[in-house]
Amino acid sequence: MTYLTRLLAGLLLAACATVHADPLTVAVAANAEYVFNDLAAEFKKETGQDLKPVINSSGKFVTQIANGAPYDVFLSADMEFPQKLFQQGFATAAPKPYAYGALVVWTMKDLDIHTWDSALTSPAVGKIAIANPLTAPYGREAMKALTKAQLDQRLTPKLVQGESIAQTNQYIYSAVADVGMTAKSVVLAPDMKGKGKWVEVPRELYEPIAQGAVILKHGQDTNPKLAQQFYAFLYSDKARAILDRYGYLLP
Secondary structure, X not given: OOHHHHHHHHXXXXXXXXXXXXXXXXXXXXXXXXXXXXXXXXXXXXXXXXXXXEEEXXXXXXHHHHOOOOOOEEEOOOOHHHHHHXXXXXXXXXXXXXXXXXXXXXXXXXXXXXXXXXXXXXXXXXXXXXXXXXXXXXXXXXXXXXXXXXXXXXXXXXXXXXXXXXXXXXXXXXXXOOEEEEXXXXXXXXXXXXXXXXXXXXXXXXOOEEEEEEEEHHHHHHOHHHHHHHHHHHOOHHHHHHHHHOOOEOO
């Protein structure tokens, strides 16, 4: 083997090692933005491996993944979107729930939201933020709750839609909206804990928000070992303890 051949072979091996050293790219539904930071920190402590999150609404991720976005694992805010990806061949297996999310009413203003339905219909509330029901499962369940409580038609003129729960939270936190409906995991996050006032939406008004995870075909093709390692970690006792701390119910 000539020197040049050995040099090229070494460069090729180094390039391959660099590819495999790349962090796993995880598509994270916006409700899990805060809890994912803790999950990623614990995963790195356990494995030494970094995770690269991309935050968006679950519905937007489906479109991006179908158009070739290079995500490795998808943490959805529901089961329907990842199931759709599996049926279309973009995921390696059917989704499995990793957590069940809860809805809350949250405000930064001096409003009495103890009786949440009366608060929303009060003249003191002009704008109510929810996530887009077409792309964000928490927005979809928020509308179901309002409909079941027979408030949807009365409150429609007040509703302001965020593209995702993340944008909805911005509307609430900045007081652009007087009040909003968001994920319980957000108000329990260390960055948000103790800010404003919140109350849980009665569970009987909406379906338990089962959140599913899948390994995507891109992850299986480019980094299967790490993708499987993180997927298994997501259902481990350590991950479940973190999810519980953020107010999620566990499967």
